[in-house]
Amino acid sequence: MDIIPMHLGVAHFKTPQIAIDAMQEALVSQETYYGPNEGIAELRLAVAQRYFEDDGIPVPAEQVLITHGTKHALHLFLQSFLQPGDEVIAPAPFWFAFPEMVSQAGGKLISLPPNPEEDYALPLSAIKEHLSPTTRLLLLTNPGNPTGRAYSLKELEAVAQLMEQHASLHVLSDEIYDGLALHGTIKSFLHFEHLRHRVTVVNGFSKSFAMSGWRIGYIIAPFPVLQKVNELQQKIISGVSPFTQVGAAAALRHRHQIWEGFKNELLQKREKVAAVLQQLPQLSYVLPDAGYYFTIDIKGCLEEHSPASPFKLVEEWAAALKEQVGLEVLPGTAMGMPTAVRMSYALPDYVLASALDRLSAFVKH
Amino acid sequence: MDIIPMHLGVAHFKTPQIAIDAMQEALVSQETYYGPNEGIAELRLAVAQRYFEDDGIPVPAEQVLITHGTKHALHLFLQSFLQPGDEVIAPAPFWFAFPEMVSQAGGKLISLPPNPEEDYALPLSAIKEHLSPTTRLLLLTNPGNPTGRAYSLKELEAVAQLMEQHASLHVLSDEIYDGLALHGTIKSFLHFEHLRHRVTVVNGFSKSFAMSGWRIGYIIAPFPVLQKVNELQQKIISGVSPFTQVGAAAALRHRHQIWEGFKNELLQKREKVAAVLQQLPQLSYVLPDAGYYFTIDIKGCLEEHSPASPFKLVEEWAAALKEQVGLEVLPGTAMGMPTAVRMSYALPDYVLASALDRLSAFVKH
Numbered sequence: 057m058d059i060i061p062m063h064l065g066v067a068h069f070k071t072p073q074i075a076i077d078a079m080q081e082a083l084v085s086q087e088t089y090y091g092p093n094e095g096i097a098e099l100r101l102a103v104a105q106r107y108f109e110d111d112g113i114p115v116p117a118e119q120v121l122i123t124h125g126t127k128h129a130l131h132l133f134l135q136s137f138l139q140p141g142d143e144v145i146a147p148a149p150f151w152f153a154f155p156e157m158v159s160q161a162g163g164k165l166i167s168l169p170p171n172p173e174e175d176y177a178l179p180l181s182a183i184k185e186h187l188s189p190t191t192r193l194l195l196l197t198n199p200g201n202p203t204g205r206a207y208s209l210k211e212l213e214a215v216a217q218l219m220e221q222h223a224s225l226h227v228l229s230d231e232i233y234d235g236l237a238l239h240g241t242i243k244s245f246l247h248f249e250h251l252r253h254r255v256t257v258v259n260g261f262s263k264s265f266a267m268s269g270w271r272i273g274y275i276i277a278p279f280p281v282l283q284k285v286n287e288l289q290q291k292i293i294s295g296v297s298p299f300t301q302v303g304a305a306a307a308l309r310h311r312h313q314i315w316e317g318f319k320n321e322l323l324q325k326r327e328k329v330a331a332v333l334q335q336l337p338q339l340s341y342v343l344p345d346a347g348y349y350f351t352i353d354i355k356g357c358l359e360e361h362s363p364a365s366p367f368k369l370v371e372e373w374a375a376a377l378k379e380q381v382g383l384e385v386l387p388g389t390a391m392g393m394p395t396a397v398r399m400s401y402a403l404p405d406y407v408l409a410s411a412l413d414r415l416s417a418f419v420k421h
Numbered sequence: 422m423d424i425i426p427m428h429l430g431v432a433h434f435k436t437p438q439i440a441i442d443a444m445q446e447a448l449v450s451q452e453t454y455y456g457p458n459e460g461i462a463e464l465r466l467a468v469a470q471r472y473f474e475d476d477g478i479p480v481p482a483e484q485v486l487i488t489h490g491t492k493h494a495l496h497l498f499l500q501s502f503l504q505p506g507d508e509v510i511a512p513a514p515f516w517f518a519f520p521e522m523v524s525q526a527g528g529k530l531i532s533l534p535p536n537p538e539e540d541y542a543l544p545l546s547a548i549k550e551h552l553s554p555t556t557r558l559l560l561l562t563n564p565g566n567p568t569g570r571a572y573s574l575k576e577l578e579a580v581a582q583l584m585e586q587h588a589s590l591h592v593l594s595d596e597i598y599d600g601l602a603l604h605g606t607i608k609s610f611l612h613f614e615h616l617r618h619r620v621t622v623v624n625g626f627s628k629s630f631a632m633s634g635w636r637i638g639y640i641i642a643p644f645p646v647l648q649k650v651n652e653l654q655q656k657i658i659s660g661v662s663p664f665t666q667v668g669a670a671a672a673l674r675h676r677h678q679i680w681e682g683f684k685n686e687l688l689q690k691r692e693k694v695a696a697v698l699q700q701l702p703q704l705s706y707v708l709p710d711a712g713y714y715f716t717i718d719i720k721g722c723l724e725e726h727s728p729a730s731p732f733k734l735v736e737e738w739a740a741a742l743k744e745q746v747g748l749e750v751l752p753g754t755a756m757g758m759p760t761a762v763r764m765s766y767a768l769p770d771y772v773l774a775s776a777l778d779r780l781s782a783f784v785k786h
Contacts, residue, residue, distance in 0.1 A: 066454055066455055070451065071451065071453040071454075076448050076453070079448075080445060080448070083441050083444075083445070086435065086436065087634065088436040088441070088631075088632060088633075088634045088635065089431055089436075089631075089633045089634045090431055090627075090633045090634055091634055124489050124636070124658055125658060125659055127657065127658055127659055128657060128658040128659075131657040131658065153656065156656060157656070157657070160656070160657075262455075266453075266454075267453060268453075268454045268455045269452065269453045269454045269455055269456055269662050269663050269664065270453065270662055271489070271658075271659065271661065271662050291518065291521060291522070291525070292492065292493060292496040292522075292525075293489055293490060293492055293493040293496065293636075293658075294490055294492055294493075294636065296636065297634050297635055297636050297662075297665065298634050299634065300662065300665075
């Protein structure tokens with residue numbers, strides 16, 4: 057049986073042609089040699105300008121460092137920033153790679169339980185409860201992976217207030233899905249200028265620009281942190297290809313047009329998924345604000361809640377879904393949500409229709 | 422005053438057009454998304470085939486992992502392989518980044534003194550002298566950076582014999598300049614098939630293919646080591662852009678034609694440099710077998726040997742060279758050779774002529 061891959065973190069969107077065209081011009085002008093470790097000026101400026109033009113947030117281009125993808129931006133930051141034993145608080149669910157990345161950097165991840173019943177609102181009281189003098193970092197994912205939850209300005213303001221009370225707390229905001237907002241725009245944590253010396257934002261081109269194979273991300277951090285990240289990048293890998301950066305800069309300058317196209321497609325697909333899920337009361341979900349995942353709580357299908365079910369664990373349920381109807385989804389255990397799955401709906405329409413038929417057939421069976 | 426940069430590790434060669442053309446075809450066929458972490462099959466195969474076709478060395482493509490440049494290949498290998506306290510023996514001079522990379526991975530570098538008087542021959546007796554039960558790794562650079570020294574098969578065989586006597590010794594051979602052989606070919610340490618389970622080779626496209634901005638390297642290692650390197654790469658960064666790899670594979674398949682062109686140009690330039698250096702008895706040098714550096718011992722210009730000299734250190738001499746005549750070279754202290762400099766001669770002819778005039782004027786002054 058063919059397998060429909062809804063477990064992957066990659067959309068069916070085409071890479072914007074404008075990025076490819078710009079890269080090809082860069083090749084003609086021979087930008088094929090070592091570039092500056094921190095990234096080419098054109099891309100750093102384009103990143104800085106997007107925050108100013110879209111949200112009125114002033115970011116100096118010198119505060120932007122271009123990295124080999126957002127994953128490596130996170131790695132470089134955590135390695136540069138954390139000291140052994142530092143506590144890192146992260147509301148679950150979160151990206152599955154975070155626990156190991158934090159532990160590799162000597163940190164200790166404190167995972168706050170997911171709160172689907174509150175639509176995955178920012179868990180302020182749980183954060184407060186776990187804050188201690190050894191808490192070094194609060195890790196936010198905005199919009200959420202996989203929830204697609206966009207934090208409101210009010211929620212972020214509450215975190216900013218907390219930072220004012222806890223002078224040693226730093227926020228790392230992973231905003232890699234922020235171009236895929238399905239209504240309104242995502243509020244970056246860079247918004248709080250008076251806290252900028254304690255805020256790091258990572259972002260990149262893989263998700264919001266369908267450029268996953270380009271391996272370009274960026275980090276915006278306070279200068280002392282950025283300096284360390286820059287030095288570490290120089291030591292262990294060197295900067296990113298100048299010619300791919302030229303392509304990324306072009307994509308970023310045309311972001312509104314690119315994102316409008318992606319949004320229109322995702323909105324239609326999201327409604328199709330929601331219409332099917334509404335017919336499956338065993339599954340509960342929250343409509344995503346952004347990105348291309350549904351987070352689906354399947355505890356209604358597990359033995360604990362349905363004694364007749366053959367499944368104790370979400371992994372067993374997901375394995376049966378794959379084996380019986382050929383649909384692959386990502387169990388959420390490693391993301392801090394042990395009864396839920398992540399399901400990408402960024403598939404061509406005919407594949408999505410078939411996927412939803414398979415899901416229904418499996419759940420209703 | 423304008424500065425002529427002879428300190429850089431980048432040649433004036435143009436990136437091969439064949440690589441650019443092949444990449445552009447890959448863009449047309451939309452190879453712009455995540456590729457396999459270990460690299461695309463086409464490039465892994467092209468790497469494997471070069472060893473078989475040129476030297477009769479069988480390398481399975483599965484034993485080749487593509488990395489974000491050779492620097493990162495070294496980083497991933499050292500991080501995966503070394504345990505805290507492991508000793509690493511390296512004959513000087515060596516690439517300036519090695520000491521810190523080894524120490525970052527918890528290792529202890531034992532630098533063997535340079536032996537210009539023996540034409541930088543492989544220092545077998547010094548290696549033997551420093552081998553101990555805690556020696557984990559022998560780091561060879563072949564051809565040498567900056568010496569350009571190519572080890573003979575006989576020299577390498579002596580190391581292989583040593584490995585047979587020391588069952589825990591592993592060899593890391595950095596062969597990144599191997600395409601720039603000026604006569605004959607470079608013997609890879611992969612030659613010793615019976616030792617392949619204790620040999621790692623790193624290489625890449627920055628130097629031998631003038632593709633420094635592409636950030637593509639590779640590592641060939643025993644499977645258990647390669648597996649660890651692969652996992653680490655997956656965790657912290659993910660694989661390299663598929664479309665740039667397509668370009669690298671094309672370059673590799675056309676290597677003979679590309680290298681023939683580079684070699685002819687370098688040979689002419691090397692003779693020009695040597696002709697000038699012969700007129701400057703204060704400087705001593707060894708004619709490089711490969712690459713685009715001269716390693717020049719300037720101790721005859723330092724106070725210790727010439728009491729009238731204002732320079733105690735090679736750094737002072739190099740600073741004066743830059744300030745007085747606008748010629749920048751790389752002091753060798755960080756490369757384990759405290760009285761020598763590295764000078765790249767891969768410059769356009771008219772720049773090289775001017776550089777050599779400046780050097781003569783400064784030394785004769």
